[in-house]
Amino acid sequence: MTAPAQPLPYAGSLRRVLSLPALTLFGLVYMVPLTVFTTYGVVTQVTGGRTALAYLLTLLSIFFTALSYSRMVGRYPVAGSAYSYARKSFGPMAGFLAGWSLLLDYLFLPMINYLVIGIYLHQSFPQVPAWGFIVTMIALVTVFNVLGIQSVSRFGNVLVAAQLVFVLVFVALAARQIMTQTSVDLLAPWQGDGSAIGMAPVLAGAAILCLSFLGFDAVSTLAEEAREPHRDIPRAIIITTIAAGLLFILLAAISQLAFPGSRFQHADSAANEVMQRIAGPYFVSFFTASYVAGAFGSALASQASVSRILYSMGRDRVLPHRVFAKLSQRFNTPIWSILVVSLCSLLALVMDLSTLASLISFGALVAFSVVNLAVIKSYLLDGKPHPFSAWLRYGLPAALGFALTLWLWTSLSALTLQIGLAWLAAGMAYLLCLTRGLRKAVPTVQFDDSES
Numbered sequence: 001m002t003a004p005a006q007p008l009p010y011a012g013s014l015r016r017v018l019s020l021p022a023l024t025l026f027g028l029v030y031m032v033p034l035t036v037f038t039t040y041g042v043v044t045q046v047t048g049g050r051t052a053l054a055y056l057l058t059l060l061s062i063f064f065t066a067l068s069y070s071r072m073v074g075r076y077p078v079a080g081s082a083y084s085y086a087r088k089s090f091g092p093m094a095g096f097l098a099g100w101s102l103l104l105d106y107l108f109l110p111m112i113n114y115l116v117i118g119i120y121l122h123q124s125f126p127q128v129p130a131w132g133f134i135v136t137m138i139a140l141v142t143v144f145n146v147l148g149i150q151s152v153s154r155f156g157n158v159l160v161a162a163q164l165v166f167v168l169v170f171v172a173l174a175a176r177q178i179m180t181q182t183s184v185d186l187l188a189p190w191q192g193d194g195s196a197i198g199m200a201p202v203l204a205g206a207a208i209l210c211l212s213f214l215g216f217d218a219v220s221t222l223a224e225e226a227r228e229p230h231r232d233i234p235r236a237i238i239i240t241t242i243a244a245g246l247l248f249i250l251l252a253a254i255s256q257l258a259f260p261g262s263r264f265q266h267a268d269s270a271a272n273e274v275m276q277r278i279a280g281p282y283f284v285s286f287f288t289a290s291y292v293a294g295a296f297g298s299a300l301a302s303q304a305s306v307s308r309i310l311y312s313m314g315r316d317r318v319l320p321h322r323v324f325a326k327l328s329q330r331f332n333t334p335i336w337s338i339l340v341v342s343l344c345s346l347l348a349l350v351m352d353l354s355t356l357a358s359l360i361s362f363g364a365l366v367a368f369s370v371v372n373l374a375v376i377k378s379y380l381l382d383g384k385p386h387p388f389s390a391w392l393r394y395g396l397p398a399a400l401g402f403a404l405t406l407w408l409w410t411s412l413s414a415l416t417l418q419i420g421l422a423w424l425a426a427g428m429a430y431l432l433c434l435t436r437g438l439r440k441a442v443p444t445v446q447f448d449d450s451e452s
Helices: 018-031 040-047 051-075 080-088 092-122 132-148 151-181 200-220 229-258 265-279 281-315 336-351 353-382 388-409 413-435
Strands: none
Touching: 018 051, 018 151, 018 200, 018 229, 018 265, 040 051, 040 200, 040 229, 040 265, 040 353, 051 080, 051 200, 051 229, 051 353, 051 388, 080 092, 080 281, 080 353, 092 132, 092 200, 092 265, 092 281, 092 353, 092 413, 132 281, 132 336, 151 229, 151 281, 200 229, 200 281, 200 353, 200 388, 229 265, 265 281, 281 336, 336 413, 353 388, 353 413
């Protein structure tokens, strides 16, 4: 056995400036209230018009995992999310692999925002190529993130408000459209149009929709920038999950009622067809403006989160310390981590929406599985006797979260599993190099909750 590595010092710390409302809004910005339309066409075709039902199943599955995240962040209020929880529960090697999996979805989530921005803006302004919009947005998001988390939080709040205004207008106009129809099947969002039979397509859609809920665990990455992390982070996680899930279900159901069926001219931008049906071309323009603003806000939040994942791993010297653990002296932000994320985001120029969505869900499900197991390990398998009530409080929700996550695993496509497992294999290879064939312990850092 190898001796545990000694804690390594690190310079600098993040600022504790975020309150509960700011944390909750950060999660909603990250998830994007209008993200239901990102994969609406794809999932509607897969499920045969049962996107609302797929969202309901996803919310039920994610809720128990959200409880697990709230438990872990209450015990370990540090940056790093599932990476930190796995490292502290199962050791640094398990932490590395969890962090490596997180990189898959966190690195790709900014990409999917840039990609949909390019798709929708190019449809509105066909004279400008999609890549031009993508590159411009990457540059703007990078600048805001370098300036600091407060600029991200404040700007994101404005974007959430704009999206909520659109949601209210959309619901009102969609209700008017539904009432003008000669016949309305209120069970259509739950029963579908018959083009996909059984629950297997719904589960496949639910597996894709995991990416819509990534905002709740993104909140946990800001534990070192929250004023009261032990209290506010768990609350923000639960509030964000439930509020966003109910909103997704509502928007998906209303969209299905206003635009029955599951066939679109362009599945990637099916939302435009829904908006055209509801209120015509001007409303399509309103939707595009609101949606692009939301995607921009999500890109802001997702890049902020992944840069802090890289910062945490770099600070532990799991990734190159001189690059990823460096804080800007002027802005006190992980500047090099932010720039690395921006460079990776350029892959949005060559990847398609369906592949990105599936790969993000793969990384999310790995992280969800690890965190549910970490709750059981940290709270119940610590070598101490625990009353039955503790097993009900901590063990049962975590076990349900893990079981439901495994259920979603079975619905991922073969291609997604192949690419995801290849990513994990690459991470294992890097880990073997880092530890010289497991002969050297992975370096760790002791986090101090009182750092401010």
